[in-house]
Amino acid sequence: MNKLQLLPQAEKLYCIENYTPDMIAEKLNISRRTVFNWKKKYKWENSNRIKDFSKQFTCEIYSFGTKLLKKINEDLDHNRILNKHSICALEEIIKIITKHEKEQTSVPIDFPNDKKYREKFTPDFIHQIQKDILSWDGTY
DSSP states (O other): OOGGGGHHHHHHHHHTSOOOHHHHHHHHTOOHHHHHHHHHHTTGGGSOOHHHHHHHHHHHHHHHHHHHHHHHHHHHHTTOOOOHHHHHHHHHHHHHHHHHHHHOOSSOOOOTTHHHHHHHTOHHHHHHHHHHTSOOOSOO
């Protein structure tokens, strides 16, 4: 097989799957140099990397979840009727967060204020929300 036939697969691994050139070389059984040459020649660095967007989206989900939880808490504190849609949205956010925590790799997400998000959304805190507010035992 001509290694040039592996170019689309290598580009996908780099731009979408966020593989490093070393990982791509190993996976496709080609030299590192080839991968680095393709990366430079075809300007992979200039492409929008999907995983980078995914990290940004995850950060936005955490931020929105924090705001939504704060609003629900305020409604509870002021004896207001809870909005069913807000509770359903929070439940979906918790599912996303839980799924992310289970799938999280060794590469941390770069939140703007990383400590703030990690302090608020610890696995124990998420489980407590699931149990107390949503009466959910954590199983899908």
